[in-house]
Amino acid sequence: MSAAGYARLGRAVVRRELTLFVRYPFEAVGAVVTLTALFGLLFFGGSMLAPRAMADSTAGLVVGYFLWVMAMGSYQDTAGDVMAEASWGTLERHYLTPFGFGTVLLAKSLAKLLVHFVYAGIVLAAMLLITGTTLEIDVLTVLPVAALTLASSFGVGFALGGVTVLYKNVTSWLEMVGFVMAGLIAVPAFGGGYLFALPLAQGSALLQRAMRDGVRLWEFDPVALAVLVVTGVGYLSVGYGVFYLCQRRARRLGVLGDY
Amino acid sequence: MTDYTLRVENLRKTFGEGEGTTTAVDDLSFAVEPGELVGLLGPNGAGKTTTIKSILGLVLPDAGTIDIGGVDAREHPRRAHAKTAATMEGARNQYWRLTVRENLAYFAAVAGEDVDDVRERHDHLLEAFSLTEHADDQVRTLSRGMKQKASLASVLARDAEVVFLDEPTLGLDVGSAVELRSQLRAVAEERDLTVLLSSHDMDTVEAVCERAVIIEDGEVVVDDTIDSLLAGFGTRGYRVTVRGAEAESLAALDDVDAVEALDGDTLCLDATADSDAFYRLVGRLEEMDARIEGVETREPDLETAFVDATGGA
Numbered sequence: 001m002s003a004a005g006y007a008r009l010g011r012a013v014v015r016r017e018l019t020l021f022v023r024y025p026f027e028a029v030g031a032v033v034t035l036t037a038l039f040g041l042l043f044f045g046g047s048m049l050a051p052r053a054m055a056d057s058t059a060g061l062v063v064g065y066f067l068w069v070m071a072m073g074s075y076q077d078t079a080g081d082v083m084a085e086a087s088w089g090t091l092e093r094h095y096l097t098p099f100g101f102g103t104v105l106l107a108k109s110l111a112k113l114l115v116h117f118v119y120a121g122i123v124l125a126a127m128l129l130i131t132g133t134t135l136e137i138d139v140l141t142v143l144p145v146a147a148l149t150l151a152s153s154f155g156v157g158f159a160l161g162g163v164t165v166l167y168k169n170v171t172s173w174l175e176m177v178g179f180v181m182a183g184l185i186a187v188p189a190f191g192g193g194y195l196f197a198l199p200l201a202q203g204s205a206l207l208q209r210a211m212r213d214g215v216r217l218w219e220f221d222p223v224a225l226a227v228l229v230v231t232g233v234g235y236l237s238v239g240y241g242v243f244y245l246c247q248r249r250a251r252r253l254g255v256l257g258d259y
Numbered sequence: 260m261t262d263y264t265l266r267v268e269n270l271r272k273t274f275g276e277g278e279g280t281t282t283a284v285d286d287l288s289f290a291v292e293p294g295e296l297v298g299l300l301g302p303n304g305a306g307k308t309t310t311i312k313s314i315l316g317l318v319l320p321d322a323g324t325i326d327i328g329g330v331d332a333r334e335h336p337r338r339a340h341a342k343t344a345a346t347m348e349g350a351r352n353q354y355w356r357l358t359v360r361e362n363l364a365y366f367a368a369v370a371g372e373d374v375d376d377v378r379e380r381h382d383h384l385l386e387a388f389s390l391t392e393h394a395d396d397q398v399r400t401l402s403r404g405m406k407q408k409a410s411l412a413s414v415l416a417r418d419a420e421v422v423f424l425d426e427p428t429l430g431l432d433v434g435s436a437v438e439l440r441s442q443l444r445a446v447a448e449e450r451d452l453t454v455l456l457s458s459h460d461m462d463t464v465e466a467v468c469e470r471a472v473i474i475e476d477g478e479v480v481v482d483d484t485i486d487s488l489l490a491g492f493g494t495r496g497y498r499v500t501v502r503g504a505e506a507e508s509l510a511a512l513d514d515v516d517a518v519e520a521l522d523g524d525t526l527c528l529d530a531t532a533d534s535d536a537f538y539r540l541v542g543r544l545e546e547m548d549a550r551i552e553g554v555e556t557r558e559p560d561l562e563t564a565f566v567d568a569t570g571g572a
Contacts, residue, residue: 011368
């Protein structure tokens with residue numbers, strides 16, 4: 001398939017997501033309101049219980065929450081999309097393409113993440129207003145660090161997507177992984193050691209420093225950046241591998257399109 | 260040498276292991292020529308859907324070769340998928356929250372096509388399936404029959420050589436099914452599509468297809484043209500109305516399938532016979548002093564051929 005073909009695929013999946021986003025604004029508004037309200041509870045609750053600690057860590061909380069919202073989108077949308085497509089009977093149609101099953105699902109997940117970024121951006125603006133905090137947003141630093149950070153949660157999403165292809169409904173696992181993600185984002189706050197090899201942890205640490213302290217990409221320790229690259233690419237590769245094996249087993253068992 | 264668009268050889272698929280192994284497709288072979296419309300028939304559990312899914316790679320076969328448009332589909336599935344389009348059972352298979360036209364555009368793009376280049380084809384498809392005035396309606400707002408047509412149109416939205424249709428008229432009322440069959444056949448002929456259609460509905464296969472491959476227990480039991488299958492029946496059905504005879508005596512005659520009492524002393528008998536046997540039957544009725552009031556004949560249909568091939572499975 002030519003590069004133009006991949007571009008057409010990208011346009012089609014993004015157009016579909018944006019069409020649904022515009023056509024069902026109530027869902028989008030609901031997501032923004034819920035996520036902002038949850039942050040408000042955390043912030044005001046923390047401020048009442050431990051005002052000094054909260055004042056010292058507000059910027060970290062804002063960055064961590066923003067990262068959590070994006071990470072939830074990247075893994076939940078991938079796995080949830082497989083579940084939804086199976087129930088609609090459209091999953092098998094995405095296998096029958098010259099791009100390959102994994103490529104189409106990745107394109108769809110990225111398109112969903114793009115829409116999710118709109119929610120997360122609004123929530124971030126609301127958080128900054130609520131807390132009165134300001135953040136350093138150097139695009140050249142934040143974008144690559146965030147992309148590599150989310151690559152690891154995409155890996156988790158692909159692995160769960162593969163499990164979904166086999167077992168169809170993994171809702172309870174999705175919820176549990178959401179809590180685990182929050183824990184992984186908080187790893188830098190508790191020190192780290194080998195914990196930085198876990199998904200999201202290293203990215204969370206670097207993103208905090210970039211957005212809170214204004215550290216630029218070239219000012220990071222090269223070893224820290226290498227860990228970010230290895231964990232991001234590594235988890236994405238492993239997740240894709242799990243997805244590939246699961247879809248192959250699903251086809252061997254004849255359950256790919258089942259729901 | 261015959262040119263084939265689809266060739267399946269020695270296809271085999273089993274499910275389960277050990278004593279619980281089920282053979283769904285057993286050494287199945289057939290070929291389809293370019294532009295041919297072939298029906299895949301078989302009783303429940305015969306292996307029709309598994310056969311189609313194995314050809315498409317949605318199910319991994321254990322053995323066999325599959326050639327689609329000169330491409331080894333097991334070796335190069337993505338290249339083979341560039342030549343195929345398929346729909347599996349029923350009306351869903353599309354996004355109900357998108358409009359009909361949006362579905363066509365989306366599934367064409369997922370096949371790698373430039374939506375702007377194929378807009379004319381999509382307009383034509385919408386017209387062919389009488390969907391033009393619903394093109395901008397969300398699929399969820401359409402009737403069942405319209406949804407099924409929209410699904411079929413979205414499958415044909417891409418430029419495929421071979422189209423696989425699994426139960427395309429499932430769940431439709433008689434009127435909608437008749438309309439969909441004729442529209443499908445017209446589009447397939449116009450675009451010179453090669454079609455493999457699986458259906459329980461014999462009328463659909465008879466109306467759309469030129470050839471039928473009947474499978475039973477995962478094996479091909481009949482592979483012939485529809486015309487040849489129907490012509491192969493020397494027998495036809497007769498419905499004879501008679502007066503002045505006893506029902507028991509009529510029921511005992513050779514070739515009589517059933518006897519039904521109408522009003523008064525009028526009886527109606529159903530018989531299946533070739534022409535010689537029918538003349539013998541008429542002779543026996545005259546010997547019994549039964550008066551023949553009328554005779555209706557029933558032509559054999561694909562259902563008769565199917566029952567004959569599968570032993571009424």
